[in-house]
Amino acid sequence: MDLDLTVTTADLAAAASALVRLVPGKLIDPVLSGVLLTADGDGVTLAATDRERAGRVERAAVVHTEGRVLVPAKPLADTLRALELEQVRMVVEGSKLAIRAPGARFALPLLDVDAHPGVAPPPPAVGTVDGAAFATALTTVASAASRDDALPMFTGVRIRAEGDRLVLVATDRYQMAVARLPWQPTGLPVDALVPAALLAEIAKQVDPTGPxxxxxxxxxxxxxxxxxxxxxxxxxxxLDGSFLHESKVALSDVDTRVEVDADAMAGAVRRVGLYTDARGVLLLEVGDGEIRLRGADQRAGEAEESVKADVSGGRTPQAYQSRFLTDALRPFLGGRVRLEIQPGMRATTFRAAEPGETDLRYVVMPMLPPKH
Amino acid sequence: MDLDLTVTTADLAAAASALVRLVPGKLIDPVLSGVLLTADGDGVTLAATDRERAGRVERAAVVHTEGRVLVPAKPLADTLRALELEQVRMVVEGSKLAIRAPGARFALPLLDVDAHPGVAPPPPAVGTVDGAAFATALTTVASAASRDDALPMFTGVRIRAEGDRLVLVATDRYQMAVARLPWQPTGLPVDALVPAALLAEIAKQVDPTGPxxxxxxxxxxxxxxxxxxxxxxxxxxxLDGSFLHESKVALSDVDTRVEVDADAMAGAVRRVGLYTDARGVLLLEVGDGEIRLRGADQRAGEAEESVKADVSGGRTPQAYQSRFLTDALRPFLGGRVRLEIQPGMRATTFRAAEPGETDLRYVVMPMLPPKH
Incomplete structure (x- = not known):
């Protein structure tokens, strides 16, 4: 095994950290906790897999000797990030990959590259989407997925093509987020349930100015x-995501429509949410030209706050967990949000009063109202 | 019970949060989780105690009706911090203290003020010290105390007068910090073992421009x-702190003296510290005009880094936990630090090459060297 290259430290440090976040690795298997480092004419490639996930990052480098090695991923990323110099030299020396800096030498053990399953190229292309719109939609929809690994079906985001629209949907059974955004299909129709945690990380890494x-x-x-x-x-x-379908949320019974400044309502939720019982439930009352949030807790006391709103239809009061209201309002901060309220234990929908190209809906299930 | 006042929201929010951090309170006892709010001609006073600790904070206020109430401390602090308005009105209404804002009302239950033990005035004054110097010394020395409540004696800082010097000392048995700074004694000599966590919080709150x-x-x-x-x-x-005396650290065997840039050494410790065994131990070798840090770990690999240094005396190598080296170097960042190394399992001392008015020493116990 051989390899010798010089690279911009900050650049490779960012790439190695990005790869570690995409493929956190299984510490149990030392081979799968490694990163495949390949130096050739075009630069350096870092790749890793834990069998379920795979990631690959390319960067420019001055390659003195082409080669390919497998080294522990986290020590590589940590060392590159801790170095305080412009350029760094990495070279195979015996059974180690040496990272050389003035007065310092860091030597990572070479792992058995032949024992590594390799990182396959991605499956065929099916289409492209705008980076900024996709990242925003991913961040919002992924936040509605469950973090509970005991319910793997609810930890994913279903990504599905519907003609020239891409539909993203996720739910943890108490809240649901749905985004529809334009895309350019170029292959077979897509329909996949993808881990939400991975998509949330990718949303941070994609270039918002590109596709x-x-x-x-x-x-x-x-x-x-x-x-x-x-x-x-x-x-x-x-995973198979066909169980997860946004049309299953019936909105046939909407009898109250409210339009309100998202920041004003979020502020009121934050304050009144300090006065909730162990379930964290607060009451939303709909009045004339305003909504009123109410909370009560035996220890903290009681709170109410009104927010100006355009109201039409009925006056159905509802109760919600305050943290779900906070999540549902977050994507609409900076603008006005429209609430569609159904009576009884039926879902309430949040959407932008003036939607852009991405149609985003956040659905929250109500709770039994707090006892006073 | 009565009380009615108007106050600058941000100001009272900061005061209530400061008090909650000084006296975190015992949730078991609702009375001791309360804050005594006293409004009189001069303004408003917030006070709390958990029997061991007590705190008191004054702020200016427009007092409409003088009075004194006991309300839950944390909801008060959280509500004031969440409000987005300049001024806030607080007024007793029935069995509640109402916090009034436009369109909103937050009502804290009034607790039984007669059941509260009250907050005693402080004991007699014994002297004054410069705020900035004291805060820096407290932060550094408190960080050397143990966080393990099972060893209460080691969770304190001993504060002791020695003529016109105030001596602060703390240790967790593996590291020790000692600061000597000027003070103006005005009463009886002081010698107290004070909880380090409280002193670290006070160091953040004192005004560095005042005494x-x-x-x-x-x-x-x-x-x-x-x-x-x-x-x-x-x-x-x-507590009784007489067991804790800085002179117990014998420095009779110093045979190696090193002077080095604190930031350069801290950077090397951070990098080489990535390559240490489960104990986190790295080796410090003393050479001609340099020191060399070495680490090795079966998984991560091995590392060495040299740092330019002025060396005198012997060439005693020593091993340390890298996190203790990081702690010991922190107070000296931005300048040069002097190491006094003793052979065997005897302490190494860190002090500033050019000390200011505060004489600060950090003492670290060595570890058995890592096996290679």
Whole structure:
């Protein structure tokens, strides 16, 4: 095994950290906790897989000797990030990959590259989407997924093509987020349930000024984007997501419509939310030209706050967990939000009063009202 | 019970939060989780105690009706912090203290003020010290104390007068910090073991441009300072700290002296510290005109880094936990630090190459060297 290259430290440090976040790795298996480092004429490629997920990041480098090694991923990323110098030299010395800096030498053990399963190229391309719109939609929709690994079906985001629209949907059973945004299909129709945590990380890494390509086959889903002068990709095996369908949320009974400044309502939720019982439930009352939030807790006391609103239809009061209201309002901060309220234990929908190209809806299930 | 006042929201929010941090309160006892709010001609006073600790903060206010009530401390602090308005009105309404804002009302239950033990005035003054120097010394020395409540003796800072010097000392048995700084004694000599966590919080709250007064008697220790136009004080019961004496660290065997740039050494410790075994131990070798840090770990690999240094005396190598080196170097960042190394399992001392008025020493115990 051989390899010798010089690279901009900050650039490779960012790439190595990005890869570690895309593929956190399984500490149990030392081979799968490694990163494949490949130096060739075009630069350096970092790749890793934990069998379920795979990631690959390219960066420019001055390659003195081409080669390919497998080294522990986290020590590589941590060392590059801790270095305080412009350029760094990495060279194979015996059974180590040496990272050389003036007065310092860091030597990572070479792992058995032949024992590594390799990082497959992504499945075929199926279309492209605008980076900024996709990142915003991913961040919002992924936040509605469950973080409870005991319910794997609810930890994913379903990504599905519907003609020239891409539909993203996630729910943890108490709240649901749905985004529809334009895309350019170029291959087979896509329909995949993708881990929300991975998508939330990818949303941070994609270049918002460029496109993101979607790749998919029956078993795998991948996203490909350009960043830092090279191509990055993240791939994952997919679950069956057909159980998860946004049309299952019936909105036939909407009898109260409210339009309100999202920031004003979020501020009131934050304050009145300090006065809630152990369930964190507060009451939303609909009045003339205003909504009123009420909370009460035996220890803290009681609170009420009114927010100016345009109200039409009935005066159905509802109760919600305050943290779900906070989540539901977040995507609409900076503008006005429209609430569609149904009576009884039926869902309330939040959407922008003036939607852009991305149609985003946040659905919250009500709770039994607090006892006074 | 009565009380009616108007106050600058941000100002009272800061005061209530400061008090909650000085006296975190015991949730078990609702009375002791309350804050005594006293409005009189001069303004408003917030006071709390958990029997061991006590705190008191004054602020200016427009008092409409003088009075004194007891309300839950944390909801008061959280509500004031969440309000987005300049001025706030607080008024007793029936069995509640109402916090009134346009369109909103927050009502805290009134607790039984007669069941509260009250907050005693601080013990007699014993001297004053410069706020900035004292805060820096407290922060550094408190960080050397143990956070393990199972060893209460090691969770304190001993504060002791030695003529015109105030001596602060703390240790968790593996590291020790000692600061000597000028003070103006005005009463009995002080010698108290004070909880380090409280002192670290006070160090954040004192005004660095003003003096801090020390108050003490046999059972209690208090600090008094001015902030935000009012006087604050924090008091605590004390432990016997006579077991804790900085002269117990023998420095008779120093045979190696090293002077080095603190930032350069801290950077090397941070990087080489990534390559340490489960104990986190790295080796310090003393060479000609340099020191060399070495670390090795079976998984991560091995590292060495040299830092230019002025060396005199022997060439005793030593091993340390990297996190203790990081702590020991922190107070000296931005300047040069002097290491005095003893052979064997005897302490190494860190002090500034050019000390200011405060003489600060950090003592670190070595570890058995890592096996290679």
């Amino acid at each position: 993101v390509a979607l790749h998919a086959d029956r078993d795998r889903f991948a996203l490909v984007w350009r960043r830092g002068g090279g191509t990055s990709h993240a791939a994952t095996s997919v | 801090v007064a020390l108050h003490a008697d046999r059972d209690r220790f208090a600090l008094v300072w001015r902030r935000g136009g009012g006087t604050s004080h924090a008091a605590t019961s004390v």
